[in-house]
Amino acid sequence: MGARAQVPAFGGCPDYEPMANFNKSRFLGTWYEAERYFTVSEVGTKCVQVTYEYRPDGKLWVNNAYTSRITNVQRIVSGVVGGTVKGPESVLNVKYQSFPVNYDTNLQILDTDYDNFAVIYSCTRIGPIGHTESAWVFTRERLAPGPVMQQAYGILDKYRISRTFFVKSEQKDCESLPPPVEADLTKDGEEKSIDKIEDVPVPKETVIEKKPEPEIVQNLTS
Structure with a gap:
């Protein structure tokens, strides 16, 4: 969920009051995008989902998963939550590290x-x-x-956030392919290649032992 959504307006940012008594632990897990403002980073994508999780490093990470409408390949953009910014726990500062240019954004959890x-x-x-x-x-x-959805719309209306600019996210046919596997590299950094057929490991069960023809066996025993 990058904040590369562009609905311009004049003046300063609205002074919305974020959610009080926000429980970050209960907010963890996977969320599916139902509707959104236009977002540059989501053009040509579908089946967008966001997962909040604590990793072994103790930091809270946000993983945004997008599936291409054309290739059906899923890509994941991750960011680390740097804490709260001038407010309650429901204001999250996320530093995204997977875009060509790293950037950070503040997300306000208005209600959940x-x-x-x-x-x-x-x-x-x-x-x-x-x-x-x-x-x-x-x-x-x-x-x-x-x-x-009606509950969510009620929150938008409460904050007077226009629903005119919202677009529905496609969440059907969400079977996706994993991203391409990186090439296997040797210690010298060169890509490993297979030049000979004997370099390819063959499972034992696929090797079929050839038995002599019956007439050959007869000649050998006579």
Whole structure:
């Protein structure tokens, strides 16, 4: 979930009040993108999902998974949560490290019930005259039922976030292929190649021992 969504507006960023008493532990796990503002990083993608998890290094990571509409290959963009920024736990500063150019963004969890939906907002100031807004509706189910979406819409209406710019995320036919496997490299950094057929390991069960023809056996015993 990168904040490369661009819905421009004049003036400064709205002063939205993020969620109070946010429970970060309950927020962990996988969320499916239901609707969003236009996002450059998601053009040509489908089946977007975001996973929040603590890794062995003790840091909270955000893993955004996108599946290409054309190749059906999934790519993952990860960022580390650097803590809170001038506010409650529900304001997350995420430093993304998988884009060609690393960047960081602040995400405001406006509201969530942890089990069904989450509404997230982000705003970036553009000089003294304007800003761009980003907004997402996430759900725990890939295809959330109507009542869950109505709850999320209620939060958007509460904060007067326009639903005009929202687009529905495609969450059907989400069987994806893994990304290409990297080439096997030798210690010298050169790509390992197979020049001879004997270099290829052959399972024992595939080797068939050839038995002599019956007439040959007869000649040998006579």
